[in-house]
Amino acid sequence: MAKTPKGFRLHIGLYGRRNVGKSSILNALTSQQVSIVSDIAGTTTDPVEKPMEFLPIGPVLFIDTAGIDDSGALGRKRVSRTRAILDRTDVAILVVPAGEWTSFEDQILKELQHREIPVILVFNKSDLSSAGEQCCRQLFDQGIALVHAVATRGEGMIDLRQALIQVTPDSFLQAPPIVADLVPPGNLAILVTPIDIEAPKGRLILPQVQSIRDLLDGNALSMIVKESELSTALDLLKTPPVLVVTDSQAFLKVAADTPDFIVMTSFSILFARAKGDLEAFVEGAMAIETLRPGDHVLIAEACTHHPVDEDIGRVKIPNWLTEYVGGKLEFSFVRGHDFPGDLRPYQLVIHCGACMWNRREMLSRQLFARKSGVPMANYGLTIAYTLGIFDRALSPFPAARQIYLDRANQKNRNS
């Protein structure tokens, strides 16, 4: 992470008067993360900058504009300091004490809009005041993202994260590599692609094509085989592959045929990372452990007409889950953009890999599920969990795997 050039980080400017709660917002926002937030040492030369890995966006740089305060009109000196920060702001968070809108906020907002910098207004301490509703209405009509927060209690932070994902420019919301970062240049990955899954004649399904292309882009090599030819493929090689990726449906056979020392995962897990927040999906999948007979599971598919998914989502996953739980579960199915506005009736949501979607859409659904307090897993992770190969399937992703290991350790200590 330390190697991410500053220019590739999303620069998030925190604007606001003194004592409006900028630091509380920053602390609340970053401490509530599922994933590892690691401050980088050696940034003391500019103490108001906080570079960090802010998942799921990736590398960001928070810039605290302490010093731009509320002492009257913007003076010349302060204007030039502010301009220097505005110049490098990709996304602005303007923190306003609820009910205390002043000319300072007017001026900053005007400047941000003039520069076409996406802005999120955070009305902090909104428990103390319900004023400012009128200005809200007006700002909302302008399409500005509004968040009500009580930073000291951590309230509103999911909304703020959601708003950040919404306003972050595409270039910063780029997906991580699908697989190329796991296979160094000149090294080989074996991709196991069963074809009994009724992929259209003469075609490969999208995750396979995208994985092959991603490896080509990374100057890596890929070998494409059916599950029945995996052993033959391994025998052909002088040096074993650094990674084996399989369609989840062939997970058990591929796990058995791949020597333990070779890292192995599935296309669906690769896409859980590329199209969403893998760590959050891992947390979601672990909720399978707490499922009880009679619980209600929602299975969500992005595609509306792919016959392949029908089989996995409608038949195989329900069967595996039922077997794992050891009793009848209630299943509901949704497809495409037909997603319930209320997830509370469900104990678990299981989402497909969403290979056809952009990252923003999947991330938004994940945050919506978290806000609803309902765990959300994806197909590949669910299959790996119910088949008992969760740990191994996460082996390429140490941070995600650690979440599982910590939970497993905790459970062992408790039992």
Add this chain to the structure above:
Amino acid sequence: MAKTPKGFRLHIGLYGRRNVGKSSILNALTSQQVSIVSDIAGTTTDPVEKPMEFLPIGPVLFIDTAGIDDSGALGRKRVSRTRAILDRTDVAILVVPAGEWTSFEDQILKELQHREIPVILVFNKSDLSSAGEQCCRQLFDQGIALVHAVATRGEGMIDLRQALIQVTPDSFLQAPPIVADLVPPGNLAILVTPIDIEAPKGRLILPQVQSIRDLLDGNALSMIVKESELSTALDLLKTPPVLVVTDSQAFLKVAADTPDFIVMTSFSILFARAKGDLEAFVEGAMAIETLRPGDHVLIAEACTHHPVDEDIGRVKIPNWLTEYVGGKLEFSFVRGHDFPGDLRPYQLVIHCGACMWNRREMLSRQLFARKSGVPMANYGLTIAYTLGIFDRALSPFPAARQIYLDRANQKNRNS
């Protein structure tokens, strides 16, 4: 070929009265083939059946209906014999002496139409009579394929072949495998796919996807590498691949990096076979040898909007050809279905791989070019020829290669 089950052969029934020229038609049709026509021995048990490899359709069975003659109305015995042949006729050729339409033809035609068997009417000896025009008009209006022929002089045979391609049912006009027949199950092909050719981000171009899928379908293994990683890939293997396929653009580098004993070709040449008549394309490409400065070359692309082809068809091939010929050539370009109705202004036509088209369309264009007396090559063969690696690029296809070798030997003998 001998192994093709009879059921997979297109059964072509030759109908007609005695002495109307059925045998002459059959001889003229099969002797005019570019490609090897090999009768199979051991079919003497049924002497009226002639199984052969009839390119470009593939394995066919000609059934000569000698014995169904013109002696009055169809008697009971003859009806049952005729029915037995009709029962296994996929496509019928009804040979009629020009100007001598009788009730026999009426009855056969009616029976064929009743059974929905595609039929081609061949008016033979049409130099001797111009009668029958009126019945022609009527039959033509019914959508029946009509061919005027003088079989003894070989006239009309290209029209007959064209008609056969038009009426042959899709299931018999299936493309040969793209590549799977060249790579036995459990064996490996390396597919070299440069990505500097501006394939859309995250995708592979269609010939690559189709080749990978075809190998999977055949239980073969494929390794996908950029041209810069080919040597690394070869070094990784205990056993060399049985085939290396490259994008034509990387032909020279891949030829240099692939040891001589490994069979090598290009995607474009694979598709010349899958989507058309490879042998005819080979003949076409050899016409490059006779091109002279000032000659007019037509470059035809199936796709209308693929930017990749632009570069190959519009820039690289003209450059290579010009260099090979050693002088300025005149180039014209057409795209999609916008193909000239008159090819005579051109000394050579060069067609793209037509990976988006069905086989029927490409075969029809090839026959049209032959009928016009204008040679037609394809991209991959043209590139291989001008780069001096024609012989090697044809190594997976002995019959096609033989055409080149025979011509080269002939040239040597003549010089």
